[in-house]
Amino acid sequence: MPIGSALWRSLRAYQVYGANTDVGKTIMATLLCRALERRFPGEGVWYLKPVSTGLREEADDRHVARFSGSSTHCLFQFDEPVSPHIAARPFRLPPDSSILQKIFTQLSDYASISPGTVLLETAGGVHSPTPSGTSQADFYRPLRLPVVFVADHRLGGVSTSVSAFESLHMRGYDVDSVMLFRDTRYQNDEYLSEFFKNHGISTFSLPSPPVRRDCAREDGEAMAEYYERVTKLDEVDEMISLSVTRHKARVESLETLANRANKHIWYPFTQHGDMSPSSIMAIDSAHGDFFQTCKPNPSGRTLEASTLIQPTFDGSASWWTQGLGHANPTLSLAASYAAGRYGHVMFAGGIHEPALSLAELLLKAINNPRLQRVFYSDNGSSGMEIAIKMGLRAASVRYGWGGDSCSGSGEEVGILGLKGSYHGDTLGAMDCSEPSAFNRKVEWYRGRGFWFDYPRVKMIKGTWVVEPPEGLEDELGPGASFASLGAVFDVEARKRSCRDRSYKKYILSTLERLIKEERKRFGALVMEPVVLGAGGMVLVDPLFQHTLATVIRSTPRLFPPSSSPSPLPLNTWTGIPIITDEVFTGLYRLGRPASSSFLHIHPDISVYAKLLTGGLVPLCATAASESVFEAFLGEGKESALLHGHSYTAHAVGCKVAEVAVRELAGMEEAWKGFRKDWLEGTSRASSTEPEVWSHWSKNFVGELSHAKDVESVIAIGSILAISLHDHTGAGYTSTAANAVQKKLFSSTRANWNIHARVLGNVLYLMASQTASEETIRAVEGVMRDVLL
């Protein structure tokens, strides 16, 4: 299970990385061991070589043991003096995660013995492969040990040292100090001292070791003399002092992070009145599905041997952004490539390859024949405002509503939506939501539109049901249960049901009342397809969303015919433009590129963000049909879509997104286990029944739905949402789920915990798209402990 970052107050643990093989890592480690023994006689000094290749008698740990008094360990030893991935071939080794776990356990053991220092020496260079073939820099990254970097003193060593440093740096390692041998000819130490100084890192150059002799005894004597002499040098002592200082500083910085934040940070969506430093989670780093968070240690000294950092499952996928896991090196590399090729280049009237490639890829992935144009922005809220501007203008132009907003001559045009929808925090996006706790105190908020109530899908006590909203049972039909979630999503089959007819009738009569009787104007239908996120993770009956869109598109009497009598070209929007807000549900959250495909509709405008960059940087894409685009064509600038942020289509975001979308599209194989769990053994009720599945196991979801405190559950794609009984009816301001949230966070099972977010009485969990079955099942285990 998750590996923790290795940080203890009493144990200083360093990882010795080399710029290349044969740069003197072991000699430097030996020197440091000796110097530490000398400096801290009462403390432990350990040397750990996880993987060693080459003859046992010449192995690095033997060398350290021979020339120092430190305790040494080697976990895997292969005789062949080649890279571990070749040397290990004849053997069957445990998977990477168990090896890393073993290393972490070994470090923890040292910490439990006494205060002291451990040096973990890697094999070869930073990217030398581990036995499984993973690069060491990636393999060891979860521990994120501070690095003692041994630079290369030889010809060419400036280059290999700088590159190796960059490889570590871009994986989020902190290089604590640099050591290398002094070489008067190549003088790499001089160049590199200056280079590392610019990165705030001190370099220590030491005398070269004696030249290797043929006679083992002489060689040993020469080395002994070398160690005796060099151990006592001021540089070595200084380096140890610096390491001690930096270790203390790291601990202190981590432990004061929350206090300092409490003074200067104004948090999003947070009532600071309830806040104290202890309620702020200090995040040291993150990896995969886990944060590495500062473990509160109120009792002080007694727990010194325990780690200061614990893995915390990122149960909201960091506000719904994480698709490919934290600190994904593929995304870091993509980001740095775009930064190095372009930085950011302005986008109005210009084009760069990442922006275009992403647009083409995205349009292909979402596979909606209507969508032909991509408009970039920075976040879902901005992207939704753009979508609204597009939709309203298209309707206004076609129906001749084109008033001048400045003079106030135009009549108000609103949107049609669903109750509980949420589209973002900027004002135009807020105005698309009905009045609620989110906007009650926003001075300029003004809901503009009409919001339909709708039947909800949920699992209650083991059964999937479609439940009409209170008071609408007569119009929309009574609650109904289904054999599977797939059957609920079988829109094709359900379209022939009498329920579909009631939906149609209800929608039509409501629209006729609003438009014909109340003389209201609507310029767009705006929907989050399938799941309403911020509104409480509500699973909407897909048939209702399908029918709503269909009625709007196919009832010309609701909207006056276009003034132009010419027949509309194919793919032209009818009724009013349909906008799907796929910021939350789009791009494989539910296992499909476009979640509107569950509704069997092709929207005219569709908005993607969050998962778009796999979870690294903000970016949003609003895709639109040519038919909507054409409403903005004209001669002057005034009729253009006058929207555009400075960093529109920033190259870093576009390149990262291009890589992320490709990676997400290639996840089918990784999801096989999840799909199997949901789909195997179930008989489909009709040939049109789609495959609907979740990362969260079918049994687990069923069990949860029977729990005492649970009203209902939904699970689809990577989303799990648990609605708890809420007797206060406080909605978003309810605190029903807070007790569960607290228990998950304070769970100490296996040294990790869960950070979950709540929306009123709903507690949800969300994994990244790359989360492993092992991780998900382990989280389910903790949930069972807490809720069942």
Added chain:
Amino acid sequence: MPIGSALWRSLRAYQVYGANTDVGKTIMATLLCRALERRFPGEGVWYLKPVSTGLREEADDRHVARFSGSSTHCLFQFDEPVSPHIAARPFRLPPDSSILQKIFTQLSDYASISPGTVLLETAGGVHSPTPSGTSQADFYRPLRLPVVFVADHRLGGVSTSVSAFESLHMRGYDVDSVMLFRDTRYQNDEYLSEFFKNHGISTFSLPSPPVRRDCAREDGEAMAEYYERVTKLDEVDEMISLSVTRHKARVESLETLANRANKHIWYPFTQHGDMSPSSIMAIDSAHGDFFQTCKPNPSGRTLEASTLIQPTFDGSASWWTQGLGHANPTLSLAASYAAGRYGHVMFAGGIHEPALSLAELLLKAINNPRLQRVFYSDNGSSGMEIAIKMGLRAASVRYGWGGDSCSGSGEEVGILGLKGSYHGDTLGAMDCSEPSAFNRKVEWYRGRGFWFDYPRVKMIKGTWVVEPPEGLEDELGPGASFASLGAVFDVEARKRSCRDRSYKKYILSTLERLIKEERKRFGALVMEPVVLGAGGMVLVDPLFQHTLATVIRSTPRLFPPSSSPSPLPLNTWTGIPIITDEVFTGLYRLGRPASSSFLHIHPDISVYAKLLTGGLVPLCATAASESVFEAFLGEGKESALLHGHSYTAHAVGCKVAEVAVRELAGMEEAWKGFRKDWLEGTSRASSTEPEVWSHWSKNFVGELSHAKDVESVIAIGSILAISLHDHTGAGYTSTAANAVQKKLFSSTRANWNIHARVLGNVLYLMASQTASEETIRAVEGVMRDVLL
């Protein structure tokens, strides 16, 4: 002057980089030369070694010349076999830029001779220093030649090869193909083939060269035999075919970029009706202050020897974002570090070091004692909406205006601002602007507030004047001229003038009319300090902005006293909160961290974006006073500031910004020349007169102001704005500046051109904060040609 990216249709130019020294770059180059000669007998094959160290007779170019028929050149040869930065010490070499120019010229020469291929071989590894000490990877980056990467076949070579590749990749190089020697023991070729395949790159492993012999003749014979044999191998031929294909594909992709963009991209602030592929600028890469853009080549074959790419001065600093130049490796590295350490981690209730460090650094840099809290968002528009929400709520709470927006019970609260202000494109930010061409057709726009007209500062025919707006000469006083721009900004001295008294009187009477007579409510003063950007680069009289803020803060009768009778603590806002929108002018655009400091006021809320990340990724910080913050304290979530984007405080943005702000703050030395030009020899009229200067030279600005077509000019910090005579009065929709814009873009002086943006009849130029005097003066030269 600017170095172009080296791309020709008829010349295939490659750069040979090695993973380390001694990995066989020269042997690979020789093999390729021979194979090219064989494959394309009628074409040129050139080998260029810009810098060589070691004995002349053993130099790489001699080796290539000896074993192939190719034409070879070496530009700098040093006998000592050490890194060039050491070997070159005794010599006085030209600066990096001239050496690079020389290399570019050499490549161009080849291109002018005949079609063919050139291999430019680097020295040592990718980061080996050039004679000046710059890393090769950085030095050669402007050329951005496709790379033939020679990997390391030796023990440890996997690591050095992967790291060296990452160093190239993060600088935006495209590695075209990988070559290395086959080594049956270490099998690096096997591992690396797989690694590079995952990056879409083909690897070619070739037989090892013969072991070096003592006898020179035998050695030569063995090498000749080796070359003879290996040149003919299928792998070598295949590699050449691939390179040819990739070269063609690169050219084609670049030349079709605009066409493809025209189909799928919906551009910001762009009227697509006027657009064609030929009006889209295809950007291949960017470096420093220059884009590298595709040069249109309508006449086809006749120009084959000319480059397909030209440097284009980024005259809008990419929509006002560029502070530290495009593709700045320091920023790329910072971005990749944060990506590797965190990815993105959710921010509500969590803290990570880059977000906190940036907040602390920013508050320190802007040095406004009122500002204590930082709220992060993604762009200036969102950040301004947040500021507005803050300001309006603070006022509403204090004055008891707290209506419920949902029920519509609250009375409308507006803002006070300046005519022509622009704060962003999301609806709430738009509503802060008066009606204009930007918002006329936005269905939901509704200006909410009152906008003051104000005196403008401009240089007319060599003199700085303060000009009252038309019709307000009586109230605000007649136009006045000043000895220097510094004198205009001498707010302390001017505060004692009668002009200040007229400003006060005018402002006060206007506010009394609005508030007392018209019963309007205002919740915040919102201003872009000093320069109104999107409104047309208008330089506002700083005294007017100062007085406006002062009157609002110090006239209690305008705003009913607080219901709480207790004395207000220090730093509490008075009147209404003052918001400065420093998105454009802040963070050293005008040479100072906070441009509000020019106005001698400390705003209560201040918004920073654009330059915040030095120009790499979107990020915005809204800084607020504790006094504003406290208005949101309460018990429930409802009174919190319910705003927050998914990527709030994304680690990449925060880390990049932290580095960028530090770099910007350290620019004083680099700006010495610019300051000297403006300040030296001028006598200050008073002891309070501030130093106001620009990147654009004083003489040049003076000259421009006398030009026939020029109405007036402003220059401050990195901004130069030229107001052209506009007899149509069309404002933002004017096309007066378009002719100049076209001339700058089509200027072919010295093989580079200028991309400038216009705002109606105003054409502006803006350099990054790191732009060199050489660059600025060269741009001025082109401007002189066009305008004088």
